[in-house]
Amino acid sequence: MNIFSFSRLSAAALLASLSANTAFAATGKATELEGEFKAGPAVILIAILVTFVLVGVFNRAKDTSTYWAAGRKISPVGAGMAIASNWMSAASFLGMAAIMYGSGYHGLSYVVGWTGGYVLLLILMAGQIRRFGKYTAADFIGDRYYCTGLRAYGACLAIFISFCYCVGQFAGIGLMFKWILGINYTWAVLIGASVVLLYTLISGMLGVTKNMQIQYVIIIVSFMIPLFILAHKYDYFTAVPQVGYGQVVTDAVTGLEPGKGESALGHDFGILPSPEFAMPWDYCTGQTWFQWVAICFSLMIGTAGLPHVIQRFYVVPRARDARWSVVWGLFFICLLYWSAPVYSSFGKILSSNPQVGKLAKDAIVVYTAQLGDVAPLIVGFLAAGAISAAFSTVSGLLVAGASAFSHDLYYRVLNPDAPQHLQMIMARVGTILMAAAVAIVALMKLGLIAQLVAVAFSLAGCTIFPLFLLGVWWSGSNRAGAWAGLIAGSSVSAVALVYFIAGKNGVTLPAHDTISYYLNAWYFAWLGAPLAVFFNIVVSFLTGRNTPQDICKLLATQVHGD
Amino acid sequence: MVNEPADHQGHAESPPKKFHVSFFSPKTPHAKANMTMIIIMVLVWGFGVFGFQGLLIALGKPVAEPVLAEFDAVWPTAFESQAVDNSGKQQLCRALLKVLGKNIAVVDADKVMLKSALTATLHGMVTETQRAALDEAATFLINITPETPEEEIIAKQTQIERISSEAIGLSGDGFDKLMTDLLPASILQSTDVQEAEAVTASLPALMKKYLTHNRCALTDTVFMGFPFHYWYTAQFLLIMFVVLCLIYAIMTDRIHKKYGYAEE
Numbered sequence: 026m027n028i029f030s031f032s033r034l035s036a037a038a039l040l041a042s043l044s045a046n047t048a049f050a051a052t053g054k055a056t057e058l059e060g061e062f063k064a065g066p067a068v069i070l071i072a073i074l075v076t077f078v079l080v081g082v083f084n085r086a087k088d089t090s091t092y093w094a095a096g097r098k099i100s101p102v103g104a105g106m107a108i109a110s111n112w113m114s115a116a117s118f119l120g121m122a123a124i125m126y127g128s129g130y131h132g133l134s135y136v137v138g139w140t141g142g143y144v145l146l147l148i149l150m151a152g153q154i155r156r157f158g159k160y161t162a163a164d165f166i167g168d169r170y171y172c173t174g175l176r177a178y179g180a181c182l183a184i185f186i187s188f189c190y191c192v193g194q195f196a197g198i199g200l201m202f203k204w205i206l207g208i209n210y211t212w213a214v215l216i217g218a219s220v221v222l223l224y225t226l227i228s229g230m231l232g233v234t235k236n237m238q239i240q241y242v243i244i245i246v247s248f249m250i251p252l253f254i255l256a257h258k259y260d261y262f263t264a265v266p267q268v269g270y271g272q273v274v275t276d277a278v279t280g281l282e283p284g285k286g287e288s289a290l291g292h293d294f295g296i297l298p299s300p301e302f303a304m305p306w307d308y309c310t311g312q313t314w315f316q317w318v319a320i321c322f323s324l325m326i327g328t329a330g331l332p333h334v335i336q337r338f339y340v341v342p343r344a345r346d347a348r349w350s351v352v353w354g355l356f357f358i359c360l361l362y363w364s365a366p367v368y369s370s371f372g373k374i375l376s377s378n379p380q381v382g383k384l385a386k387d388a389i390v391v392y393t394a395q396l397g398d399v400a401p402l403i404v405g406f407l408a409a410g411a412i413s414a415a416f417s418t419v420s421g422l423l424v425a426g427a428s429a430f431s432h433d434l435y436y437r438v439l440n441p442d443a444p445q446h447l448q449m450i451m452a453r454v455g456t457i458l459m460a461a462a463v464a465i466v467a468l469m470k471l472g473l474i475a476q477l478v479a480v481a482f483s484l485a486g487c488t489i490f491p492l493f494l495l496g497v498w499w500s501g502s503n504r505a506g507a508w509a510g511l512i513a514g515s516s517v518s519a520v521a522l523v524y525f526i527a528g529k530n531g532v533t534l535p536a537h538d539t540i541s542y543y544l545n546a547w548y549f550a551w552l553g554a555p556l557a558v559f560f561n562i563v564v565s566f567l568t569g570r571n572t573p574q575d576i577c578k579l580l581a582t583q584v585h586g587d
Numbered sequence: 588m589v590n591e592p593a594d595h596q597g598h599a600e601s602p603p604k605k606f607h608v609s610f611f612s613p614k615t616p617h618a619k620a621n622m623t624m625i626i627i628m629v630l631v632w633g634f635g636v637f638g639f640q641g642l643l644i645a646l647g648k649p650v651a652e653p654v655l656a657e658f659d660a661v662w663p664t665a666f667e668s669q670a671v672d673n674s675g676k677q678q679l680c681r682a683l684l685k686v687l688g689k690n691i692a693v694v695d696a697d698k699v700m701l702k703s704a705l706t707a708t709l710h711g712m713v714t715e716t717q718r719a720a721l722d723e724a725a726t727f728l729i730n731i732t733p734e735t736p737e738e739e740i741i742a743k744q745t746q747i748e749r750i751s752s753e754a755i756g757l758s759g760d761g762f763d764k765l766m767t768d769l770l771p772a773s774i775l776q777s778t779d780v781q782e783a784e785a786v787t788a789s790l791p792a793l794m795k796k797y798l799t800h801n802r803c804a805l806t807d808t809v810f811m812g813f814p815f816h817y818w819y820t821a822q823f824l825l826i827m828f829v830v831l832c833l834i835y836a837i838m839t840d841r842i843h844k845k846y847g848y849a850e851e
Contacts, residue, residue, distance in 0.1 A: 141828055282762060
């Protein structure tokens with residue numbers, strides 16, 4: 026079963042690890058993920074859930090502005106924490122280490138891609154987006170390009186991206202609930218979905234944002250404690266395990282003889298020389314340098330184009346706060362991203378004996394802690410941290426998806442005369458619809474939809490990112506140019522999507538291998554995004570750069586302070 | 588560059604101010620300072636991330652682990668010929684075990700080939716009785732259930748370890764101990780061993796794939812415990828991103844102040 030956001034990579038090495046490898050199968054006796062009811066972790070989990078709901082209740086949204094954009098009352102550090110936990114999903118928390126575990130240096134392209142995008146976002150867009158002063162991503166697109174069709178298209182993109190992204194998270198919540206409470210998957214998804222829906226509904230963005238700050242603290246603390254324990258136990262530099270694990274990587278490369286203790290299963294903490302863990306684009310991973318670069322680039326611009334990421338900038342009071350919140354947010358994100366490879370390094374050595382089996386990628390972080398014999402309560406806290414990570418992302422996605430539905434589609438396109446209270450109702454209806462749809466899909470275990478999240482990044486990079494980039498920096502870009510760029514980006518996305526789905530269903534299309542390689546679901550934006558920018562510029566010139574003067578004026582004065 | 592006014596607007600007596608924004612043609616000193624800063628930042632960002640990977644691509648050369656030469660020296664004679672003395676077979680077994688020791692990096696289909704080669708070679712080194720004992724233990728181990736008593740599992744594992752490590756000549760410590768620990772999961776029952784032709788055909792390429800790595804001075808230098816390139820990508824780049832953002836935020840505040848630009 027394959028659950029978290031970036032669950033399906035094309036890499037052969039990873040596919041092997043995906044095939045639901047039952048860890049610990051050979052010895053049969055050790056801990057399993059299926060698990061029974063665990064009292065300690067369950068108490069931690071329930072306490073955390075109650076906190077989330079209470080925080081939601083005490084920070085209720087009173088009007089639409091609060092519901093969508095938190096009333097713009099958040100400090101930069103607080104907004105930074107919210108950015109970080111909004112960003113760090115179950116995938117970052119549990120799954121990212123798995124890519125490095127499975128394909129070594131190749132996995133670092135994800136680490137770099139998912140952080141480097143924030144640099145682009147900050148220096149190219151954050152302050153300007155905030156000064157443009159709208160509620161949602163589709164709002165910006167619709168107003169900047171003075172076109173209702175584009176607004177609707179943008180809203181649909183935002184809903185599609187948020188929806189796919191969300192399914193993976195719900196499934197992740199289900200997995201961890203199952204592990205802690207020992208309940209079956211269906212109940213786990215239903216309970217998880219209800220709790221997250223409950224507090225998103227009563228609180229809107231403000232409660233969500235407050236919760237995201239709490240969630241960040243839980244995420245980062247629970248993620249780091251086991252690292253200190255592992256580093257101490259196997260005698261590495263313990264004060265800062267994020268530095269100390271360098272020796273672990275080198276030990277994996279040169280080989281490590283027994284003598285540093287044992288794993289929880291009684292195997293020596295040692296490994297035969299395994300340079301493939303650290304050497305760039307190693308042959309046995311089946312990954313090339315082109316894929317490394319293309320993934321890195323696509324994830325960067327994809328990050329800068331994701332609706333639920335962009336939307337975070339509307340919750341800060343001023344443009345200056347938008348900038349500083351990114352600085353803080355990126356720092357908070359990097360704390361986790363500096364730490365994730367530590368798990369993969371320890372996991373690599375701890376599972377070097379084939380009797381352990383290949384750790385199932387869905388839960389490599391939890392497994393590594395268990396193999397390192399970390400106390401069960403701390404592992405339970407780690408699992409609760411994973412749930413927090415999934416929750417914070419889901420609530421951000423629900424708000425983003427629901428606001429695209431209720432604000433952009435319903436209020437701005439279908440019924441512009443809707444009074445305030447009707448908009449509030451629609452916002453909540455949108456949230457419920459989205460949560461219900463996601464829960465149903467997660468329950469049906471439609472693997473394909475969870476895998477579509479791979480497409481989300483490049484899709485955002487091909488469509489939304491170019492519109493924002495040119496929209497902010499070049500007033501000449503007009504409606505026709507926007508359509509041309511959007512169609513170009515969407516066409517590349519459509520080709521990649523068709524080949525991706527066909528490949529998953531075992532259908533072979535013309536030139537399948539070539540197109541699957543160059544337009545892989547994870548990185549087709551390396552081609553699509555530049556094409557979209559190119560067509561946007563060319564068609565804008567051909568049609569006389571006829572952007573209405575009031576929009577040019579808004580850009581020149583309000584956005585750029587001419 | 589200013590937008591062409593639409594025809595009907597051209598007749599107004601004092602045409603309204605035309606607004607235009609373009610990143611590469613800033614109109615005010617403030618916008619110019621902004622542009623310079625952004626260009627520098629994007630260049631640092633781009634070269635920092637992709638420039639370094641370019642260096643790795645340009646400098647990296649495929650370098651084989653020493654084991655590959657040891658394997659090539661005895662392959663395929665040690666595998667196929669019964670006449671070869673045991674030291675050649677032992678060397679082959681060690682090479683195979685060193686690849687199997689990469690465990691998670693080896694795909695399942697390749698593992699079957701490696702294990703087949705190992706089992707077949709080993710069978711050629713032991714007595715008929717030992718061979719039967721290995722087979723019996725291997726069959727037992729793939730059929731264990733959660734109800735199987737742990738002592739019996741350990742007894743069978745020890746049986747395989749004892750017979751095979753003696754034949755291969757593994758000592759009880761260092762890497763030899765790790766290789767010994769691999770044995771119970773690496774010896775197949777006879778019926779699972781692949782055809783010799785299939786093993787012979789696939790093994791050389793397979794060994795080369797797992798034992799060759801892209802290396803250069805950047806990967807072989809150790810920095811703060813890390814291979815340098817790993818440290819650069821996993822840690823330094825993230826630090827660079829945070830610092831870039833910090834500098835940008837500070838510089839933007841300064842530029843705004845210098846040109847008297849008040850936001851909101």
